[in-house]
Amino acid sequence: MRNYICITLLLVVFTACKQTTKPEEPVSSSEEKTIVLTKKYPKDLQNIFNAHGGIEAWKSMKSLAFTIEKPNGDEIISTNLNSREALLENPKTTIGFDGKKVWLLNKTSEKYKGSDPKYVYNLMFYFYAMPFVLSDDGINYANAEPLIFEGKTYPGIEITYNNDVGATPQDRYVLYYNSETYQMEWLGYTVSFIEGIDKKELHFRRYNDWKKVNGLMLPQSITGYAFKDDKPTEAKQTNVFKNIIITEKAFDSSKFSKPKNAKFID
Incomplete structure (x- = not known):
């Protein structure tokens, strides 16, 4: 009888221990997202994102705005990062994208003479948001030939797009970076939307003035x-940016709605 009682007590204690053992905690949705983001990109590109603050931090942001200094008046560009709703404002025109269609508001009596609004409205946003916009969906990555400029070698990552991505999926970009710091230093890119320009030749912009x-x-x-033969030659125009704001709060969508006196662009 005594042995039976002892065995019974041991079973009770063992069962209680099993019940009080802390179960394995499930991976949270945010942790899952981080794992997915980390696995999605080539290692060198992950290192570049990390050098610029991290892809997780970028993905947490909802809006970006900045001002470009220009001789004929500053230009303000505002963008909702998830929807890519956008607004480009300068003294002569306002170009917007409401999430579906591009519209143009001409503020002067002169006929609009700029480049096609369908390509212009987010052009500088795309250049400005490097390298993080290279995390968008539908992108393919490959190693590129290094860029050698003034005796220094910059490794490269080539970016191409799936056929259904963007207005010009045939575009090609090459991100060149510092091999020690992984900071982005150059962008090579093709131009598809301007007539008379070689659509395969790389143009160049240099990034060497970063701010947190x-x-x-x-x-x-x-x-x-x-540029010449897919290489940069000498510095030309510099775009200067100010009033830079990036936040976890999106702009209200009404900001990007077409005004009554504006026209949709077909």
């Missing part, structure tokens, strides 16, 4: 370069 804004490294200036 809300935890992310964003450019204060970007310099365009002359």
Whole structure:
């Protein structure tokens, strides 16, 4: 009888221990997202994202706005990062994208003479948001030939797009970076939307003036370069950026709605 009681007590204690053992905690949705983001990109590109504040930090942001200094008046560009709703405002025109269609508001009596609004409205946003916009869906990555400029070698990552991505999926980009710091230094890119320009030749912009804004490294200036044979030659125009704001709060969608006196662009 005594042995039976002892065995019974041991079983009770063993069962209680099993019941009080802490179960394995499930991976949270945020942790799952981090794992997915980490696995999605090539290692060198992950290192570049990390050098600029991290892809998880970028994905947590909802809006970006900045001002470009221009001789004929500053240009303000505002973007909702998830929907890519966008607004480009300058003294002569306002171009918007409401999430579905591009519209144009001409503020002068002169006929609009700029480039096609369908390509212009987010052009500088795309250059400015490097390298993080290279995390978008539908992108393919490959190693590129290094860029050698003024005796220094910059490794490269080539970016191409699936056929159903964007207005010009045939575009090609090459991100060149510092092999020690993984900071982005150059962008090579093709131009598809301007007639008379070789659509396969690389144009170049240089990034060497970064500023930390809300935890992310964003450019204060970007310099365009002359080019020949898929290589930069000499510095040309520099775009200077100010009033840079990136936040976890999106703009209200009404900001991007077409005004009554604006016209949709077909």
